[in-house]
Amino acid sequence: MNTKHLTDEAVQDFVLQETTDSEISRHISVCADCKSKVEVYRALMNTMDSIHPEAFPFDLVEVVTQRIAVKEHKRKTLGSYALSLLLSIVILGTVLYSLSILKPVLQVFHSLKMIDNALILVTAICICAFLLIDITRQYKKKEMMLFQ
Ligand SMILES: [Zn+2]
Structure with a gap:
């Protein structure tokens, strides 16, 4: 009699009836350990x-x-690219057109000290970042509500 116990793979093959090896079935019929393994896998x-x-x-x-x-x-929304392009052109045109109007405003910044301009710039960037984060958070929240 073979004293070596069956491997887990051999027991699984026996349980799934994927083996026709008579040695395995003979071993299982005489070995209590392997028989209990077969019962566990079944x-x-x-x-x-x-x-x-x-x-x-x-x-x-x-x-x-x-x-x-x-x-x-x-x-499918290829038209959205066209819309974005059109909006960009309109915004750029508006900015270029209003440069003459913005000149007095820009002169105010020229008259300020460098540190004041930096402070204004940092404040503007912080406000824009805060607004962007807030908009993104609200969008994610609405998206989560939509898919719940
Ligand atoms: Zn055994």
Whole structure:
């Protein structure tokens, strides 16, 4: 009699009936250790078969389909690029046109000291960053509410 016990792979193959090796079945019939291993693996396989997929409180397929639809919609909007380009041209034109109007405003900055200009610039950057972060946070919050 073979005194070496079966490997886990051999026991799993036996449980899944993927082996036709008569040595393995003979060993299992005489060895209590390997027989108990087979019972454990059979119980495990039966438990795995009886586990049902996770049930969600929402329709998962619908949510995924909506997300895919949103992504496809984003891809299709080539017109949005044209709109962005048009808006950029309008803004640039407005800025260039209003440079003559902005001259007195720019002269105010020229008359200020360097440290005052730096302070104004840093303050403006901080306000813009704060607004951008706030807008992003609100957008994420709304997005989360939408997909809950
Ligand atoms: Zn054994």
